Amino acid sequence: MAGITLRDLTKIYDNNFEAVKSINLEIEDGEFMVLVGPSGCGKTTTLRMIAGLEDISGGELYIGGELMNKVDPRDRNIAMVFQNYALYPYMSVYDNMAFGLKLQKFDKKEIKRRIDEAAKILDISEQLDKKPKALSGGQRQRVALGRAIVRHPQVFLMDEPLSNLDAKLRVQMRAELIKLHEDLQTTFVYVTHDQTEAMTMGSRICVMDLGQIKQVATPEEIYSKPDNLFVAGFIGSPQMNFYKGTLSEEMGAYHLEGENEEYDAFRFSIDISDQESVAPYLNKEIIFGIRPEHLMFTDGEGLRAKIFVIELLGSEVNVHIRVQGDIHTVTTDAGTHFKAGDAVTVVPKPGRIHLFDPETENAIRY
Numbered sequence: 001m002a003g004i005t006l007r008d009l010t011k012i013y014d015n016n017f018e019a020v021k022s023i024n025l026e027i028e029d030g031e032f033m034v035l036v037g038p039s040g041c042g043k044t045t046t047l048r049m050i051a052g053l054e055d056i057s058g059g060e061l062y063i064g065g066e067l068m069n070k071v072d073p074r075d076r077n078i079a080m081v082f083q084n085y086a087l088y089p090y091m092s093v094y095d096n097m098a099f100g101l102k103l104q105k106f107d108k109k110e111i112k113r114r115i116d117e118a119a120k121i122l123d124i125s126e127q128l129d130k131k132p133k134a135l136s137g138g139q140r141q142r143v144a145l146g147r148a149i150v151r152h153p154q155v156f157l158m159d160e161p162l163s164n165l166d167a168k169l170r171v172q173m174r175a176e177l178i179k180l181h182e183d184l185q186t187t188f189v190y191v192t193h194d195q196t197e198a199m200t201m202g203s204r205i206c207v208m209d210l211g212q213i214k215q216v217a218t219p220e221e222i223y224s225k226p227d228n229l230f231v232a233g234f235i236g237s238p239q240m241n242f243y244k245g246t247l248s249e250e251m252g253a254y255h256l257e258g259e260n261e262e263y264d265a266f267r268f269s270i271d272i273s274d275q276e277s278v279a280p281y282l283n284k285e286i287i288f289g290i291r292p293e294h295l296m297f298t299d300g301e302g303l304r305a306k307i308f309v310i311e312l313l314g315s316e317v318n319v320h321i322r323v324q325g326d327i328h329t330v331t332t333d334a335g336t337h338f339k340a341g342d343a344v345t346v347v348p349k350p351g352r353i354h355l356f357d358p359e360t361e362n363a364i365r366y
Helices: 045-050 094-103 108-122 139-151 168-186 195-201 218-223 229-234 273-280
Strands: 003-013 020-027 030-037 058-063 076-079 153-158 188-192 204-209 212-217 241-250 253-258 266-268 287-290 295-298 303-312 318-323 326-333 345-349 354-356
Touching: 003 045, 020 045, 020 058, 020 212, 020 345, 030 045, 030 195, 045 153, 045 188, 045 326, 045 354, 076 139, 094 287, 108 168, 108 212, 139 168, 139 188, 153 326, 168 188, 188 241, 204 229, 204 354, 212 218, 218 318, 229 287, 229 354, 241 326, 266 303, 273 295, 295 326, 318 345
Parallel strands: 030 188, 030 204, 076 153, 153 188
Antiparallel strands: 003 020, 003 058, 204 212, 241 253, 241 287, 253 266, 287 354, 295 345, 303 318, 303 345, 318 326
């Protein structure tokens, strides 16, 4: 068993800066957990506490059910893959992968068996005699992964391992890491600021901000049912559009109404199945969000705005409009013939509006 439990885990530095604020997280055995968030959110500090590279200021850390707070990193049976690969430049690929096993006094036959096995998995069997400088960035990252694999750890910890690769190679390596996890059936904890990596790789995602956990859920749940304004705005590209408006009710029908600086006020219909949940917000200011792909153009009534700029993305177009002082985005197919300066009207697709409490910023489930 290699599940990981964080109980009120806290990190306070000498300058009294609280980088991680009493977080609780259960990572299941064999899970691919991704810690994602903006720079400075505490995700790397959390990973380093799991690895034993940062002292724990408070709380408890368990790996495989055993308390690890005071256990030396080398005795935690974990392997870490860094952003900068951390390969020894004067050693061959084989020797880089063998280094940790030699320190553990494995015999040469077992070392060779493990390296050959890992090299086959990672498709670097032909590179074992080369030095790191003779390899591409993707090959160096495979070597770093291979060095971790040969140790047969119960947990893999990865800190932004793909951030130094170009865009095409990153996509390829993402797929290879997903396949590697499926093959090894080992617990992966992966840190990234890239939400695309988080959404495509994680069996679950832990979204962090300012040292706190904002939501832990599957990629599908994170995207379709964000718990709060931060998660809704952080996950998704382009990000969710947010509006200020008023929730009203007439004859059992609910509407969202908002002001729009250049044009008349707009009004969207919204289906409410849980009337009790929205009762405290009736006729009060509320925040609502709509993802760019959930807005559509119409010839009828809706939100009228002027196109600021258009981005062509091949099969799709991002149409940027000005609403309530911000730039909002509508994602549509490339067949649209709008141009900058055109006035357009948009409405949300049915059932695609997210509501948020303006004070707590928590989602309102309706």
